[in-house]
């Protein structure tokens with residue numbers, strides 16, 4: 001239901017030339033760029049207040065962009081070359097310039113390489129986008145839930161949840177994924193895309209904390225420690241470094257979130273994760289270090305480098321008495337400890353699911369749309385942008401970058417086609 005009756009198409013237009021379905025990150029960017037061409041644009045958003053996901057992002061600070069990018073920062077079932085082509089349509093420095101100069105949001109790069117608003121307020125990003133949508137002349141209807149999108153002979157008919165309809169020449173689907181459903185993402189866009197003839201690759205929670213049922217890790221809950229993770233299936237399929245956080249339910253922290261798609265994806269079953277603990281930067285040769293001999297207890301030696309709770313936990317996992325001196329440490333005990341220090345198996349049983357996932361893996365294959373317009377190759381006149389596409393970025397502003405770049409690309413292309421066609425005026 002919409003708060004107000006939906007506006008009819010502007011005079012001289014039997015249908016809205018461009019309708020954007022979903023005004024999140026990608027949808028707002030689509031609406032801004034489509035409307036700036038002068039073509040009438042209607043954006044339909046189910047939430048009363050658009051931008052809920054932007055609001056909660058980056059811990060309320062919104063990691064709006066990364067400071068460097070290449071296609072290797074993204075995962076897709078399709079071609080990474082196609083991802084590169086899309087990313088090149090709006091180079092990172094131009095996107096950064098758009099936020100700083102056009103939207104008026106001063107940005108800062110943090111040591112991690114992540115880019116945030118100087119104000120550290122995600123609300124500023126939402127407000128600036130909404131102002132830009134308005135300035136561009138797009139019409140944004142909030143509390144306007146779309147129930148269906150159907151292709152007819154003369155364009156599209158969009159059925160609203162309250163039974164009303166909106167006719168459109170072109171539709172841009174920016175309904176997002178399934179992650180954090182309380183922000184308005186229920187996967188409706190996937191259903192329409194499939195009904196319209198698209199493939200929808202299996203979806204899965206990504207950038208998501210992992211679960212364990214191995215109770216012994218619970219004692220470490222709250223511990224954050226630098227680690228290098230390796231995913232094997234059975235060969236090495238992924239490696240990454242960063243902070244690992246032990247939770248009451250399993251494992252989280254940046255490096256775990258980045259690794260999560262490797263175990264959460266349907267093709268990830270059987271993938272194992274191991275951790276090398278790296279508070280020392282990964283420089284210690286543990287085998288040599290533990291062979292020094294002498295009177296110091298093993299646990300004390302481990303604690304020189306590792307947090308106390310982790311050192312004790314690893315002794316427990318290795319079945320080594322922590323008070324054993326290095327001099328008395330048996331070879332097989334040392335070997336077990338070294339394995340746990342350099343390739344400790346993380347007993348992962350699943351993920352926390354969409355409730356806490358930052359993004360959705362899988363979705364509509366990029367190969368089913370043009371990389372220069374994001375227009376569907378299956379349904380002429382339909383464009384797609386944002387998380388609904390089978391491309392997910394790693395942690396660090398990459399998913400917003402994908403939303404901004406694809407939103408702009410789809411918006412400009414949808415509108416320019418209408419300009420070229422002189423629109424479907426009367």
Ligand SMILES: Cc1cc2nc3c(=O)[nH]c(=O)nc-3n(C[C@H](O)[C@H](O)[C@H](O)COP(=O)(O)OP(=O)(O)OC[C@H]3O[C@@H](n4cnc5c(N)ncnc54)[C@H](O)[C@@H]3O)c2cc1C
Nearest residue numbers: 022024025026046057058063146176184386387397399400
């Ligand atoms: C907790 C959290 C933190 C995150 N932090 C970051 C971060 O700091 N940096 C980063 O790069 N990424 C981050 N992300 C990921 C980022 O938010 C998403 O990648 C991005 O929002 C995707 O943009 P989108 O426009 O495709 O989808 P969304 O932003 O989800 O927008 C989809 C919109 O469509 C609307 N909609 C859905 N169905 C309908 C319908 N039937 N009718 C009308 N409207 C509909 C929804 O209400 C929503 O407004 C985070 C995600 C989460 C969950």
